Amino acid sequence: MDDQIDFDIGTGISIGCWFLTAFVGIALxxxxxxxxxxRWFLPRAFVLDKVWGLEDLxxxxxxxxxIIHMTTVELSSRWGLGRTFQYLGPFEQVRVLRYGHISQPFxxxxxxxxxxxxxxxxxxxxxxxxxxxxxxxxxxxxxxxSTVVVLQTVxxxxxxxxxxxxxxxxxxxMWDALPADGSVKCQxxxxxxxxxxxxxxVNATVDFLLAVIAAVEIWQFFFRELRQNPDIxxxxxxxxxxxxxxxxxxxxxxxxxxLLLLAGAASIVKAYHLKSSDDRSGFSYNIxxxxxxxxxxxxxxxxxxxxxxxxxxxxxxxxxREGRYTGYLSDNDRAMEMRHxxxxxxxxxxxxxxxxxxxxxxQSFFGQSFPRRYESQACRATPPTHVLNDCVTVVxxxxxxxxxxxxxxxxSSGQFRPGRGSSKDEGARVExxx
Numbered sequence: 001m002d003d004q005i006d007f008d009i010g011t012g013i014s015i016g017c018w019f020l021t022a023f024v025g026i027a028l029x030x031x032x033x034x035x036x037x038x039r040w041f042l043p044r045a046f047v048l049d050k051v052w053g054l055e056d057l058x059x060x061x062x063x064x065x066x067i068i069h070m071t072t073v074e075l076s077s078r079w080g081l082g083r084t085f086q087y088l089g090p091f092e093q094v095r096v097l098r099y100g101h102i103s104q105p106f107x108x109x110x111x112x113x114x115x116x117x118x119x120x121x122x123x124x125x126x127x128x129x130x131x132x133x134x135x136x137x138x139x140x141x142x143x144x145x146s147t148v149v150v151l152q153t154v155x156x157x158x159x160x161x162x163x164x165x166x167x168x169x170x171x172x173x174m175w176d177a178l179p180a181d182g183s184v185k186c187q188x189x190x191x192x193x194x195x196x197x198x199x200x201x202v203n204a205t206v207d208f209l210l211a212v213i214a215a216v217e218i219w220q221f222f223f224r225e226l227r228q229n230p231d232i233x234x235x236x237x238x239x240x241x242x243x244x245x246x247x248x249x250x251x252x253x254x255x256x257x258x259l260l261l262l263a264g265a266a267s268i269v270k271a272y273h274l275k276s277s278d279d280r281s282g283f284s285y286n287i288x289x290x291x292x293x294x295x296x297x298x299x300x301x302x303x304x305x306x307x308x309x310x311x312x313x314x315x316x317x318x319x320x321r322e323g324r325y326t327g328y329l330s331d332n333d334r335a336m337e338m339r340h341x342x343x344x345x346x347x348x349x350x351x352x353x354x355x356x357x358x359x360x361x362x363q364s365f366f367g368q369s370f371p372r373r374y375e376s377q378a379c380r381a382t383p384p385t386h387v388l389n390d391c392v393t394v395v396x397x398x399x400x401x402x403x404x405x406x407x408x409x410x411x412s413s414g415q416f417r418p419g420r421g422s423s424k425d426e427g428a429r430v431e432x433x434x
Contacts, residue, residue: 010082058117065110072103097175112146160185200271207264259304266297
């Protein structure tokens with residue numbers, strides 16, 4: 001940057017950040033609207049588990065702190081954020097420093113809560129002890145590190161020489177001039193820079209690990225097949241997956257894991273730009289890059305937590321377009337994920353289904369229709385199968401096709417219950433696969 005020229009990069013970046021904020025807001029509205037529709041519109045017989053969870057509250061809170069962060073950034077932008085510091089008047093310099101420093105704790109908190117919400121979402125999808133402990137460790141570590149960063153930011157100024165005092169009351173000396181008598185002292189900017197480096201590295205590691213865990217969840221049906229058929233090559237079993245399933249699962253992996261990888265990369269780039277934030281004379285210009293990459297980090301995490309609702313949106317569109325609701329999105333989705341088993345003695349169950357504690361199949365979090373939680377007893381249960389003429393017969397959940405009036409009638413009367421169907425209905429539930 002040439003110090004003789006008055007640059008202004010804050011306006012364009014501020015507009016871009018607000019665009020990302022609006023885009024994430026639309027995704028969150030779709031997420032909560034679809035979950036509300038599932039919870040209140042569908043017959044309760046079709047919704048066996050809770051639709052809402054702690055992850056919904058965490059994601060909402062993370063977005064709320066992100067809005068506060070962007071509001072303080074906007075206030076700083078109005079006073080010259082993104083311009084060369086030397087060209088700002090004394091009053092403008094104070095206001096830029098004030099709102100710039102106030103925005104930092106909200107930005108860190110937004111990332112911490114959003115990342116916790118995404119991790120908690122994945123936590124509800126697994127019963128494996130090691131995986132759950134890994135996710136919980138990620139949550140605890142990143143919460144502790146982010147909390148330390150927030151406290152260090154707001155409590156870094158205090159009395160000199162030291163005596164017990166309310167250090168929060170000294171926070172304003174981050175933008176106001178220090179007393180000439182030396183009675184107040186703030187930590188060196190290099191201290192905050194080192195802590196920021198540690199936080200960036202931890203957050204990036206957590207994001208990368210969550211990306212891997214999300215990919216494992218999406219492809220767990222295929223990994224199960226690999227374990228059950230170790231003698232069959234990887235590519236042979238991969239080719240056995242139907243084309244539509246491969247495309248769908250690949251897109252889910254690219255979107256969800258890709259966004260988490262982007263968040264981790266943004267955290268690393270943000271930490272890199274911290275090296276230029278210790279110069280008070282260039283604060284208004286240098287902090288803009290940190291704000292931009294923080295925004296990319298937060299938005300990527302929030303969008304990753306909402307990515308699975310794309311399948312829900314498709315169900316909603318099909319419902320209103322056709323005037324009915326079906327438990328399957330298409331006839332092809334009624335088939336198994338794997339086209340066939342090379343060994344007929346080994347049964348293959350659709351990857352989107354797992355047996356719940358009531359004996360009915362339900363769909364997984366990244367599956368076809370609406371999100372479900374895995375339970376330990378559900379995953380340990382043995383799926384009911386019947387062998388007819390050396391062919392594997394899998395008992396799946398009932399196929400639901402009701403129109404709007406029937407849906408309301410079933411919901412209000414409570415007449416329909418799983419497992420009460422006639423023998424004819426029971427026969428319809430048995431799908432035979434070669």
